[in-house]
Amino acid sequence: MSARDAIMGKLRKTLGAGADDATRRETVAKRLAKPPKGIVPERGQGSDAHKVKLFCQMAEAVAASVTRVRSPERVPKTVSDYLRAKNLPASVRMGADRRLKAMPWDKLKSLELKYGPSDGFDEVGVSHAFAGIAETGTVALLSGKDNPSTVNFLPEHHIVVVDAKDIAGDLETVLSGLRRKFGKGGMPRTLNFVTGPSRSGDIEQKIILGAHGPRALHLIVVG
Amino acid sequence: MEVTSPTFKQNAVHALHDAQLQKALGNVRAGFIDKRRKAADALPEFDALRDAARDIKDHTLAHLDLYLEAYEQKVTDSGGHVHWAETAEDARRIVLDICRMQNARTVTKGKSMITEEIALNDFLQLAGIKAVETDLGEYIIQLRNEHPSHIIAPAVHVNKDQVEADFRRVHDYLPDDRDLTEPETLLDEARRVLRAQYFEAEVGITGANFLVAETGSSVIVTNEGNGDLTQLLPRVHIVIASIEKIVPTLNDVSQILRVLARSATGQDMSVYTTLSTGPRRKGDPDGPEQYHVILLDNGRTSMLGTEFQDMLRCIRCGACMNHCPVYHAVGGHAYGWVYPGPMGAVLTPSLIGVDKGGHLPNASTFCGRCESVCPMRIPLPKMMRHWREREFERGLNPATQRYGLKIWAAFAKRPRLYNFVTSMAIPLLALFGGRKKRFSFLPLAGGWTRHRDLPAPESRTFMQQWRERESGKQRAAA
Incomplete structure (x- = not known):
């Protein structure tokens, strides 16, 4: 048997x-x-403006930094400002995600763009989120042909672009969105929910940022 | 690993006299309790979510065969492989076979209690395969050749100066003037060393917090990111999970996630919650080429349908041990096997037998804090009581205890005799207690008075006081 x-x-x-x-x-x-809906916290419910505001608050509470910009056109400049403020080399790694590619990167002459998966030697990675979750300040990242998961973990700094209209009040709304995108029971190979930068409390319970994943998580909310 | 649960009492004495351990345990008392309280208080739906989480697992356990079938189908559909293992040995063998097919020399590991349960590292080592723990706490205890003393904070028993000494001993190429005195510099050193390992390993092994029947996904919940690098970079990803990790749908995962991180570390959500479904897809630029899941029984089916079934709801958050006065006093190693604290006291006898693990359910004051904080509402004290009964029935506890209990039972079953004897003895004890109303020494109670005074009783028994109170009430009513 x-x-x-x-x-x-x-x-x-x-x-x-x-x-x-x-x-x-x-x-x-x-x-x-x-699937039964279950109990969804009140905290994330309300107007779109409330959701975006809560998302930013919750993300900052877990040591992520947040910048809000009006349109996707502003993203490259925001990225380059971040690099300068943190004294980082003018080079970023990203997937060939068409939302990212459509942004006017070419206006920043000195910025080096590297496409494809990370080899572990990148200071900065840029990803585009599938969605944001207001209740916990979380971003959802999907793997795929143009979205290497290594970009989410190997660089020292991780910059995630999220559209304000994709910020949901709760996790369940994002799960429903996934079912719509991939069909019932379908999933990407990797779905990462990321809430703040990597950390560890394993030595004397003292929380330190930057354990094995990125030391810093910067969110750019568009719209 | 060697089981030392039968010598729990000696282990505990040893632990109480271990100054380093006692210092480290202060961090458990100080850290976890407040954080959990704050996170739970900040979510008005928290207690309702605990009920929902309990109901989800009860429903799943009642339909476990069918959800396992559905899950298996989805994994296969997504290009993954499902392996079934009845015992720890079977699971180890399956891991080794997969590693051999890859000619693997190095495997990286995400933090996983189930691989501790099956003692995987030692086994792989013997087979000539290097197993590298990548969670910071697990890495530290691997250097120390120890086992986790806590299910989510494996190195909670270690202080930073000890970690420094271990790093200096093993990373012997480090210059003497390299600063390793703070957790930050220690973490940086571990990060640097382990980065190389992720790329070198042919196989990455993780556990799973959940397996989702709806999608065939395995879920890991972590803070460091090591689990993700472990399952992302090597050619092969192996998931090892016991069969009760199944949940029906993504929505059910969501409900339980809301209580998991809050109960464990007081976070609203852990940093990384990752769902993996099958191997790398066509066109994917990264991800493992093979995805294997090992579904392990190792005693779970025997718990189903017994008074210990509720234990299978456990999501391994660690809240029970974080709030346990016994764990606070002796730490995790005293429990003598993989799972410490109240959840370990219940689970260990189920998994390794009451003859070996039967002492652990006695390591409880029955204060009930574990049950009061358990996100899955597992009646831990009740189950410890069941184990005590079994231990007694099988004559496994020492003779003095058995006779003591028998004498006690003889009195307890004869209320008049009991009242008579106590009404004589209590005033006498009260008298000898003196003005301090405490005993610093009492014959036959040395085990107690060696460490603390025994409070002397009031001059009358509870029953006497109760009768007076009741008759007083009646007089007042009349």
């Missing part, structure tokens, strides 16, 4: 599957087809 059969056999014996198996199967199929 295979290990699978042995484990399943024990489970079925204990769970009393058999006579009422059809009912149990129906219950499971139903839940998978229509």
